[in-house]
Amino acid sequence: MKPATLAQIKKELNMRSSDELLNLCLRLGRFKKENKELLTYLLFEAEDEEGYVIHIKEMVDELYDGITNTNMYYLKKSVRKILREVKKCIRYSNSKETEVRLLLYFCEKLLDFKPSVKRNTTLMNLCERQLAMAAKQIDKLHEDLQMDYEEELNELNKELRKY
Incomplete structure (x- = not known):
């Protein structure tokens, strides 16, 4: 499977509802430790x-x-x-x-x-x-x-x- 470009992903994310975005982020966090670490940084430590x-x-x-x-x-x-x-x-x-x-x-x-x-x-x-x-x-x-x-x-x- 060939991954989409960032521009395509951004365009698609703009069309999704907040509930769908939440589910996508949670699903992304389940797959790799680095994804989970990045989400942790962005949500809890970035400020x-x-x-x-x-x-x-x-x-x-x-x-x-x-x-x-x-x-x-x-x-x-x-x-x-x-x-x-x-x-x-x-x-x-x-x-x-x-x-x-x-x-x-x-x-x-x-x-x-x-x-x-x-x-x-x-x-x-x-x-x-x-x-x-x-x-x-x-x-x-x-x-x-x-x-x-x-x-x-x-x-x-x-x-x-x-x-």
């Missing part, structure tokens, strides 16, 4: 972006605490899993400021992780790429916010360059 960021940071903290650091292979795998979760939450939010905050926080936690990952080229490259993505998004923010985040970005880059 409080600050609370959402705090919630995601707490989740990142828990995930970093849960890493078993006995083997570098499993450590890398866990860090990539955490990054996937962060990226998914960023996609839900669709806010540049939230993206910058979460990417900087992810990199900060990675650089502070014990045992140190600073001697691992793969993880350092991963951190470098995320900082570069954050830098791109910082350029799109308001000037006042740019200054605040650029300071934090520069400190993380300095820490990254130490090794």
Whole structure:
């Protein structure tokens, strides 16, 4: 089955009643966990972006605490899993400021992780790429916010360059 375009879907949704839309959303939420997570964000957390960021940071903290650091292979795998979760939450939010905050926080936690990952080229490259993505998004923010985040970005880059 070939999916319809977004324009076609939008046109069709405009023709539906509110009860039909409610049923469609509930049915959509039953099929995939990501659909349910997106609906949860849109319904309960979209108005409080600050609370959402705090919630995601707490989740990142828990995930970093849960890493078993006995083997570098499993450590890398866990860090990539955490990054996937962060990226998914960023996609839900669709806010540049939230993206910058979460990417900087992810990199900060990675650089502070014990045992140190600073001697691992793969993880350092991963951190470098995320900082570069954050830098791109910082350029799109308001000037006042740019200054605040650029300071934090520069400190993380300095820490990254130490090794």
